[in-house]
Amino acid sequence: MRNAFASELTALAAEDPRLVLLSGDIGNKLFDPFRAAHPERFLNCGVAEANMVGVAAGLALSGFRPITYTIASFATLRCFEQIRVDVCYHQLPVIIVGVGAGLSYAANGATHHACEDLACLRALPYMTVVAPGDAWEVRAALREAIALGGPVYLRLGKKGEATVHREVPPLVIGRGLTIRTGEDVCLLSTGTMLPAVLAAADRLAPLGVSASVVSHHTIKPLDEALLADAFDRYALVVTVEEHSLIGGLGSAVAEWLADRPAPRARLLRLGTADTFLHHAGGQDYARGCFGLTEDQIAARVLDARQVGAKDRVLH
Amino acid sequence: MELPTPLPVTDLEATARHIRGRLVEMSHRAGVPHLGSSLSCVDMLVAAYWGGLAIDPAAPADPDRDRLILSKGHAATTLYAALACRGYFPEAALEAFAEPGGSLPEHPSPRCAPGVEAATGSLGHGLSIGLGMALAGRLQGRAYRTLVVMSDGECNEGSVWEAAMLAAAQRLERLAVVIDYNKWQATGRSNEVMALSPLREKWTAFGWEACEIDGHDVAALVARLRRVPDGSGRPVAIVAHTVKGRGVSFMEDDNNWHYRTPSAAELAQARAELGLV
16 A cells, blocks of 8 residues: 555656655655655655644645655654644645554554554544555545545555555545445445455355445545445444544444434444554454454354344344 | 834834733733733744834735744734734734634634734644745745744743754754743743753754844844844754743733733733833
């Protein structure tokens, strides 16, 4: 995802002289093409995220479209108040890009995990929160975020993830992308979980469970039309995210659901637990700790369906 | 945009007294604190808006204007009163300061009045924003300068020093800060709460062209602001020695006036001392 981001941004900057890239001293070599093409519009702000966000606000107040880039946990939480005051309060067109969504950098330890960023950022007024599902979605989301002209948090994975699309999809911020249509359950994936969720749907098919898969890339604003349809049409709607169950997509959907008349579908939320991981291990291992591997997702969907079936018999 | 011809010092001092009277009135009427902090930075704002900066109250969005960010947003009354007196908006609007539903909150909100460049109130933000504006000017090939007015207590914030290092690395010679060094912060002496002193040396060590100045000497402030950039190639830090509560005898250097608001009798006495009766 990060390579797609860097290459898309380099191309877009050639067309749009307002784009300025601010880096928090990461992206060694990643931005060499950007720097070669637009040296004056790349600024390494050092290991100083709070200042970087304020600088972005000052640039935006002067007509530029700045993009801040660093590891997701630092890009959001370290400088949360600068994002709140300098960017959101002023309603400025600043794109905060966090790389290493969720457990992408699991091996680095919990300092580098980003499982609370969605919760924090979506609480901010005027903020749009987008977590693309693959590298192609990243390209589309970046274009859309620039066109939006307000504060956006763009949450990226790392590099080399499996892709789902074969070209830039018709991604619209605030509208889920339906990847596959099924009959029984609706799997709402956000961000980096998308390939695993599709694989889980593949596991479920031979077991007689037909699953829709949606890349619900925008956490804020929610695609309310899509949700309304899903909760009416299916027996089970499942949110899957590499993020805490406190405050992410599952929370956002649950909040939305709580204010509606009784829906047909039951909601199952899959995400990370309210704990830090203290031991070593990469992304696959960490996902396994939280029940987020493709096998675990399929098994938990099956379990939820069986519980639902039992409920119906009892009634 | 051109720098204006400086006014006679006596005119500047009269303007500063007039603004101080406004501040005491506004604090009294609205029951809003931070009067001591507002009084200590009057002269630096008078110096900036009346001779130090290239600005035009009739064209507050001119892309070539010099920028002033009041990073110590708790002194909002000084900013509002200075802008009104300078002609950015009618002085009568000051009477609605902090009124429910009004456009002038206790800390400046975004675009709350012509001439307000940034919302502030959380300390340690203004210098980073000003740095971004200075970078923008350089990218656009504009000659404007950016001035950030900070408090000494604000220098507690780590983000100030993040910005200081980046501004020096970028050699942003059109960026300047004035630090209202009134030796107090909310609950104690600013050199005791944290080791602020030696303040000028800190800015020098961080790569800035730093000087110390009497923060109530309007003419000296005007002269120094007009010399930004000063040929050093470095951003400019003006450590302005001030007295909290300056201009009203019973408020001077008394930190109770960080939170107290004046009674009617105190307002009358203050106005008398300022020669406004």
